[in-house]
Amino acid sequence: MVWTLSALAARVDGRLVGVADLPIKTVGTLQHAGADAISFLANSKYRKFLKTTQAGAVIVKAEDVDMISGNAIVVDDPYVAYACIAALLYPPTKIARSGIHPSTVVDSDAEVDPTAAIGPQCYIGANVKIAADVQIGPGCVLEHDVSVGAGSVLVANVTLCRGVKIGERAKIHPGVVIGADGFGIALHQGQWINVPQVGSVQIGSDVDIGANTTIDRGAIEDTIIGNGVKLDNQIQIGHNVTIDEHTVIAGCVGIAGSTHVGKHCAIGGGAGLAGHIEICDGVQFTGMSMVTKSISQPGSYSSGIPVEPTQDWHKSVIRYRQLEKLQARVKALEALLAEKPN
Amino acid sequence: MVWTLSALAARVDGRLVGVADLPIKTVGTLQHAGADAISFLANSKYRKFLKTTQAGAVIVKAEDVDMISGNAIVVDDPYVAYACIAALLYPPTKIARSGIHPSTVVDSDAEVDPTAAIGPQCYIGANVKIAADVQIGPGCVLEHDVSVGAGSVLVANVTLCRGVKIGERAKIHPGVVIGADGFGIALHQGQWINVPQVGSVQIGSDVDIGANTTIDRGAIEDTIIGNGVKLDNQIQIGHNVTIDEHTVIAGCVGIAGSTHVGKHCAIGGGAGLAGHIEICDGVQFTGMSMVTKSISQPGSYSSGIPVEPTQDWHKSVIRYRQLEKLQARVKALEALLAEKPN
Amino acid sequence: MVWTLSALAARVDGRLVGVADLPIKTVGTLQHAGADAISFLANSKYRKFLKTTQAGAVIVKAEDVDMISGNAIVVDDPYVAYACIAALLYPPTKIARSGIHPSTVVDSDAEVDPTAAIGPQCYIGANVKIAADVQIGPGCVLEHDVSVGAGSVLVANVTLCRGVKIGERAKIHPGVVIGADGFGIALHQGQWINVPQVGSVQIGSDVDIGANTTIDRGAIEDTIIGNGVKLDNQIQIGHNVTIDEHTVIAGCVGIAGSTHVGKHCAIGGGAGLAGHIEICDGVQFTGMSMVTKSISQPGSYSSGIPVEPTQDWHKSVIRYRQLEKLQARVKALEALLAEKPN
Numbered sequence A, B, C: 001m002v003w004t005l006s007a008l009a010a011r012v013d014g015r016l017v018g019v020a021d022l023p024i025k026t027v028g029t030l031q032h033a034g035a036d037a038i039s040f041l042a043n044s045k046y047r048k049f050l051k052t053t054q055a056g057a058v059i060v061k062a063e064d065v066d067m068i069s070g071n072a073i074v075v076d077d078p079y080v081a082y083a084c085i086a087a088l089l090y091p092p093t094k095i096a097r098s099g100i101h102p103s104t105v106v107d108s109d110a111e112v113d114p115t116a117a118i119g120p121q122c123y124i125g126a127n128v129k130i131a132a133d134v135q136i137g138p139g140c141v142l143e144h145d146v147s148v149g150a151g152s153v154l155v156a157n158v159t160l161c162r163g164v165k166i167g168e169r170a171k172i173h174p175g176v177v178i179g180a181d182g183f184g185i186a187l188h189q190g191q192w193i194n195v196p197q198v199g200s201v202q203i204g205s206d207v208d209i210g211a212n213t214t215i216d217r218g219a220i221e222d223t224i225i226g227n228g229v230k231l232d233n234q235i236q237i238g239h240n241v242t243i244d245e246h247t248v249i250a251g252c253v254g255i256a257g258s259t260h261v262g263k264h265c266a267i268g269g270g271a272g273l274a275g276h277i278e279i280c281d282g283v284q285f286t287g288m289s290m291v292t293k294s295i296s297q298p299g300s301y302s303s304g305i306p307v308e309p310t311q312d313w314h315k316s317v318i319r320y321r322q323l324e325k326l327q328a329r330v331k332a333l334e335a336l337l338a339e340k341p342n
Helices: A006-010 A044-048 A062-067 A078-089 A311-322 A323-339 B004-010 B046-050 B060-068 B080-088 B311-323 B323-339 C005-011 C044-049 C062-067 C079-088 C312-321 C323-339
Strands: A013-019 A037-040 A057-060 A071-075 A177-180 A186-188 A191-194 A200-204 A214-216 A221-224 A283-285 A297-304 B016-019 B037-040 B058-059 B069-074 B177-180 B186-187 B190-196 B201-203 B214-216 B224-227 B284-286 B301-303 C013-018 C036-039 C057-060 C072-074 C178-179 C183-187 C191-192 C202-204 C214-215 C223-225 C283-285 C300-301
Touching: A006 A013, A006 A071, A006 A078, A044 B311, A057 A062, A057 A078, A062 A071, A071 B190, A078 C183, A078 C191, A177 A200, A186 B080, A191 B080, A214 A221, A214 C072, A297 B311, A311 A323, A311 B311, A311 B323, A311 C044, A311 C300, A311 C312, A323 B323, A323 C312, A323 C323, B004 B069, B004 B080, B037 B080, B058 B060, B060 B069, B177 B201, B186 C079, B190 C079, B190 C223, B201 B214, B214 B224, B284 B311, B284 C057, B301 C312, B311 B323, B311 C312, B311 C323, B323 C323, C005 C013, C005 C072, C005 C079, C057 C079, C062 C283, C079 C300, C202 C214, C312 C323
Parallel strands: A037 A057, A057 A071, A177 A214, A200 A221, A283 A297, B037 B058, B058 B069, B177 B214, B201 B224, B284 B301, C036 C057, C057 C072, C178 C214, C202 C223, C283 C300
Antiparallel strands: A013 A071, A186 A191, B016 B069, B186 B190, C013 C072, C183 C191
């Protein structure tokens, strides 16, 4: 798509600086954008590139516009404006053509809206309901009684198990599995038996789910992902977890069963949350956080000790193991000193 | 399914308290169950709901029955009894209809038992053997020489690589990959070359494998998962790992190559086990445990420091880095004090 | 395949000791190899088995050959020689027959080399280019504009999203997803909106990618994996990460967006790398390392404290939390002691 700079500026309520009818065809980084590209400055670390950028135009805050000799769009939040402009320049391509590909198998009592598009090699089970403008890419499996809300996209090789409900405008990436059995087992005479997982999974609207993420079905009631939640890749969400609206979770996070995460939380990559705990609204966890207890105060939480050279680390581990002795030595010193004459 | 309370009590060898012919149609939590549902008390944290539950009946231990005004089934282990009763009320649905779906491709010399059911869009390779009552859901790939034992279920989009052997009554969830090449590489003139992985994978009977879990084939001999092992989602098991009977592993655990895990172990979510180590029978690791050495004593082991507010964590990391200095300061104090007159 | 010992020795430039025309059919471990098998000694831990091995022949260094009573091939690097010999004894089987399986759907303007083999149940999208001798196993999805270089293998159920470019002789295991959207989101009026991910992914030549690993497409520019990189299973690589030549990464590692990893690095299992950092050439991270900052010196780095018995761990965590107090106590002692008379 080609847009004029002025048209783009208008779409993001931005102030145009420079050539109104400059044609913009693409996006680029400040370092590598060309004359037909628009770039942006959102992270001050990259401000140094403003002077030398070859970008046709740059999206900036008012405070940075003077550093630019060329064209600009001035907005309050350059990253959000960039997201909107990139979406205009790169309208999403359809991942499947309208209608149902002949190689796909659709159960006779599934209900597929005529505006939906279902690609090749899929299976759509009994009593599945697919709403308007849904796109389902190749290789997806929807077991019986699944429903997918209007405008949602399943990219490819997605598996939705029986009864899973997806809201509107969800985007679900390849390899995602929703509604597999939760990990419910009971020890009976020395052997583990399975506890039937009779709940399901409800995914809200405007939810994104990254590649190879797994969300288990509930044991009795449903696992619930709220509206606007954004999940990165390879996240594991146990049975009966509930995640409230507009929480974002980075890759490789694991959340054990029955834990509740509030609204507008942000969980860093590789974090692990124990089961049966409560995380209140507005909590951030940094990467690789180990969360074993409920959190009732909003704010940022962290754990873990970053790397050091391996030979130093060997010593650090030893010192950590000697903490008890060190405490005892300090205590002994305190006692000794208390006995000494002044 | 509808059962009478007395019939359910009989099936779990429980003592019936209340209305024998009460119809039970479903299960529910103590908080939300209705009059046609049976609930249970297994975790004392939920005992407070016993008085107010609207459940038609509750499965309890003898010591709790007096707290219930309504109907009950009294057993020694309410969770196990609940698991049995839930399985009666929710008999597993078939994941594929009997026979082989016409969209599935079966190699001419595969042997599929006539009682097996293979759903759409699968591929069954040369010399595969599928035993009685096996169910294979949509999108599964079984490479040549795979065998699947009687009563096993592959839910959907499962990949079994060449020569993998699955025992009886296994349940394998979507996205699982068994028998991909182990990570065997050798450095040759500055480049990594692959070491052929000529072993396979043997999965025992009554094994469950959670969504997107991966189990690599052995380098020379086989990777082996024992009978009754239960694996949650997104577990990674390296080549030549052996896991003995009735061990359970929660989500996101990684076990590096050639490690041996004994019987009746329990590994918490996100734990990591180094390669070439031995874990004896009866070991528990709590979540996110870092296991670098062999363990020869049964019992529970842990590592990791849980989150604290991020600003406190910054200070903690600094203090941890100063442990060497702190030890030196204590040593200096000890020396100084030794010189002081009494 | 059957080879004579002398032929195998010749192929690895090894010195033959013993029976030249001994037929070798298979490989085995020192402990379990039989008379028709060749074994090797690469790890001194296994030297004790040299005397009792039943292997037909053993690949050893010159320094170990005297411990062997039977046949041997003497080389400088037994593991590399073993890798070469195993590849001769076990030539890779084709994962798909030549040509395009009739169940596979190929877009009319895809270009598939006549020597390529594409198995059943695949989807090959518009404008895809598949080079000579490529093998694509069952269930793979290649979206539009993907290209796969000569001799590469996609084992099964692999998903390559739009525009992804794969080099030559790559091996991509089941469940891998390359080119899903990066995790780019911007907060707009209390809701997260998606930032279009308009870059793609470039995978070099001789790259291996383990089962269920995910590599996201770039936000603006491409995510890049260099030649000879070896990736194990369940690795997550964020958008715009670049990994240079001959770096190896073990399972369950997560690398956040825009991080650069140099050449000939080795990253242990379960490690996590923060986004926007630089790791120089020749760095090793041990398993479960937490890497939050750039590294500019080659060498080995580590973090994390291994398990201890759970009751000791509870105390350790408390002591860790008391480090501030302990420092204060030492400081108080130092002050007190400074006041004391000598």
